Amino acid sequence: MPTYPWGLAPAGLQTRDQLVAQGLRPRGPAVAQVMWFSKKTTTPFEPRFARLYEAARATPPKPRSPGQLASLAAAMRARRTCPECGQVKDYCIARSLGACVPCADGFTTAA
Ligand SMILES: [Zn+2]
Structure with missing residues (x-):
């Protein structure tokens, strides 16, 4: 080289x-x-x-296909969905908590 x-x-x-x-x-x-x-x-x-x-x-990075964007959006939505109350939050569910903040704190509105 x-x-x-x-x-x-x-x-x-x-x-x-x-x-x-x-x-x-x-x-x-x-x-x-x-x-x-x-x-x-x-x-x-x-x-x-x-x-x-x-x-x-050299070329610009390849634009993501609609399918890729859809699966990304679905993945992001899944990360924002609380497994406890099923609500879609505007933040990602913390892996350490495993649920949205109210659920993790014990304030479950669905109960
Ligand atoms: Zn929750």
């Missing part, structure tokens, strides 16, 4: 972070890497590497 010093990589090659900052995601394998020397480590001249991807192949 070709290795470039930091700042000298070809313009067509970018790190994942650079692509994400442009609303893109890398596609395909890393084709090269950049190397620089970290100033944060205690060991002097410790090389750091970042993988480079072809910017031309």
Whole structure:
């Protein structure tokens, strides 16, 4: 894999972070890497590497299909539904409680 010093990589090659900052995601394998020397480590001249991807192949993240959105919405609704009183809350039911706050506190209105 070709290795470039930091700042000298070809313009067509970018790190994942650079692509994400442009609303893109890398596609395909890393084709090269950049190397620089970290100033944060205690060991002097410790090389750091970042993988480079072809910017031309990068694409925006795939939009979620209606089916995916529906299943996400259903999953979120299930997480907001209290198993004790069956009410759909506007918050997620805490796993530690296992029920909505009134139920967990013993104030069950359905009783
Ligand atoms: Zn409840």
